Amino acid sequence: MSSSFLGASAQSLFKVNHGPYLQEVTRDGATIVFTTSQKAFSWIELKEHGAVETEAVKHFSSKDGLKEAWNTFNAVRVEDLKPGTSYDYRVVSKEMRSFEPYKVVFGDSLATEWHTFSTVNPKKQGGTFFITSDMHFDAVKLEKLLHAAAYQTCDAFFYVGDMTSYIAEPEAPFTSFIDTSVKLFASSIPFEVVRGNHETRGNLARTYSSYFPKRDGKIYGSYLLGDVMIVMLDSGEDKAENHWVYAGLTDYDAYRTEQAEWLKKLVKTEAYKKAKYRIVLSHFPMVMGQEWKDEHAWYGWEDAIRKFLPVLNKAKVDLMVSGHTHRFFFHERNADGNAFPVLEQGADSAVRLELHDGKIWFKVVDVDGKVLLEMNIS
Incomplete structure (x- = not known):
């Protein structure tokens, strides 16, 4: 798995160190799991296969009105997808170097390569x-x-x-x-x-x-x-x-x-x-x-x-x-x-x-x- 760094220094160790891997792929959704080497704020960018990069939509994991952050383990669920359709996705993450009540300091950012998966086709045989x-x-x-x-x-x-x-x-x-x-x-x-x-x-x-x-x-x-x-x-x-x-x-x-x-x-x-x-x-x-x-x-x-x-x-x-x-x-x-x-x-x-x-x-x-x-x- 490779990651490209957006503005990262040559000495940075910030990376996606496990994953991404797919879980519970259904006809209209999928869960994408990954971990980062340091605490971060992470999300998924997703688009239909072959679409231009600017059409990618951001998907976050959130709970009780708060986006998940200051964590290393991530499981992002994407839903409302089309059955039997191929999608491209990548992980994007911003390292968080400190997280104070009124001040958040971000570090390096990264984006992985694009990966492709397909939702379940309900008409598939065998x-x-x-x-x-x-x-x-x-x-x-x-x-x-x-x-x-x-x-x-x-x-x-x-x-x-x-x-x-x-x-x-x-x-x-x-x-x-x-x-x-x-x-x-x-x-x-x-x-x-x-x-x-x-x-x-x-x-x-x-x-x-x-x-x-x-x-x-x-x-x-x-x-x-x-x-x-x-x-x-x-x-x-x-x-x-x-x-x-x-x-x-x-x-x-x-x-x-x-x-x-x-x-x-x-x-x-x-x-x-x-x-x-x-x-x-x-x-x-x-x-x-x-x-x-x-x-x-x-x-x-x-x-x-x-x-x-x-x-x-x-x-x-x-x-x-x-x-x-x-x-x-x-x-x-x-x-x-x-x-x-x-x-x-x-x-x-x-x-x-x-x-x-x-x-x-x-x-x-x-x-x-x-x-x-x-x-x-x-």
Whole structure:
């Protein structure tokens, strides 16, 4: 990512140091996230693709009548856009060297290069998606998997949990996977994140969702990409609430119940019913093979299955992709109470999922590009 300085000295260190990256791109809006190296006042300039620079409109993040300022983390929502339309945007920022009640001193200013993205086209049919999980801080492995799955031809990207091992430093999500995503695609194509159980750990775990802002404030949700419905579930922690490791600070039983009630309503909506393809993403697979039941007692995982699986089994799900187990394994329909196929995509592999002409095809690849499984499940 490059930034051009407007009146900046050669010695200035003021820059956009993470991002910009796209989140929650819909048919009529998008959120652009970025950080600056020093506290600043920042905004987005946006125009339709190909329009002259003078037609760009400024978009600010504001709350209670005040524009966000004197901050380093920024999430700017732009709305009232046209469906299926390409837009150009750039970040503009003014360093703030002091912010007194009646005197503000600005420093250097910068503007990034222009980036292009497209809003969701409601008439789009199918798509090609990249899915992985369980990178556990390994950005190098993530980059290898993106290349192995030919990320350049993917329409959307999904990370299904445990991209980190815990959140104890503000930089952790950036260095683990966000920066790599920005380097390759995320300034122009969004990625969406499903939280894993490891991202609930660490003294900064409660900040995790702020890196991926949503208008409804929820981590879980659904996304309609043309005729593809993506359902993203947050399965929480894998042990019981009273397990010593949580120190009495978790409340996932109630959280999973909340999601189950939301899921019951979602599958009754016209948007869900009319979707041609229905893909569910969850860090915990909604299948627990006998080998896990014999060796482990995973209360949280079992609770997720108890609450989510009965709803999903009646919802005409085409495929679930999950992580957590660190193994690559494919569960056929009805293997263990599941009415839909479940793919555990593994910690050293990624999925390239293609939905076209009513057919569902996927390929699982490892870091060396070796194909572990190639299957048509339509």
